[in-house]
Amino acid sequence: MAEEKVAKKPLPDVTPVNQPFWDGAKASKLMMQKCTNCSTWVFPPRPVCGDCASEKLDWVQVSxxxxxxxxxxxxxxxxxxxxxxxxxxxxxxxxxxxxxxxxxxxxxxxxxxxxxxxxxxxxxxxxxxxxxxxxxxxxxx
Ligand SMILES: [Zn+2]
Structure with a gap:
């Protein structure tokens, strides 16, 4: 009998940019980036704000x-x-x-x-x- 290969689900790549999101999830916290310059939410995580290109992004726990x-x-x-x-x-x-x-x-x-x-x-x-x-x-x- 041939050995059945168990298929795994693909998982996200954890990078320095998105690490706080995944660390938060592991601690049962939903963390999102928010631009401190223009207050835009930034998701998925990025190194700069998509609206104003500011690099000043905070990680904020959302409800x-x-x-x-x-x-x-x-x-x-x-x-x-x-x-x-x-x-x-x-x-x-x-x-x-x-x-x-x-x-x-x-x-x-x-x-x-x-x-x-x-x-x-x-x-x-x-x-x-x-x-x-x-x-x-x-x-x-
Ligand atoms: Zn911004």
Whole structure:
């Protein structure tokens, strides 16, 4: 019997620029960059503000509450690159507008996929990937 290869999910690359985001997630805190010059939220993490090019960016803990802006229900994995997600099917990938921060893309978990709706209030939950990365996800508030 051939040995079955276990497909793993791709994980984010932790860099010096995004390290505070991932360190925060590991500590169950949702951290976002905010420009101290023009007050614009900066996400995904960058070395400079996308609006004013200032390098003066602070890391701010946000509440983690928000509303679903839009979403899709993933019901099939196509190709081999994303095979690691197959056990999660069906699952929801959503853009969430944080109440006190920017729009963030992640998964909505903790409810049947059919219950996810536009404008649904959600709250951040932190899921240990088992590989040293904690992923911020959302569940119904
Ligand atoms: Zn700025």
């Amino acid at each position: 983690g509450t928000g509303k679903v802006f839009c979403f899709t229900i993933i019901r099939e994995v196509v190709g081999t690159a994303l095979r690691g997600f197959a056990p999660d099917i069906p699952y929801v990938t959503a853009w969430v507008d944080l109440d006190d921060g920017p729009r963030l893309c992640s998964n909505v978990i903790g409810c049947p996929v059919e219950q996810v709706k536009i404008d649904m209030p959600v709250v951040t939950v932190f899921e240990d990937s088992g590989d040293g990365i904690t992923l911020p996800k959302f569940k119904p508030a």
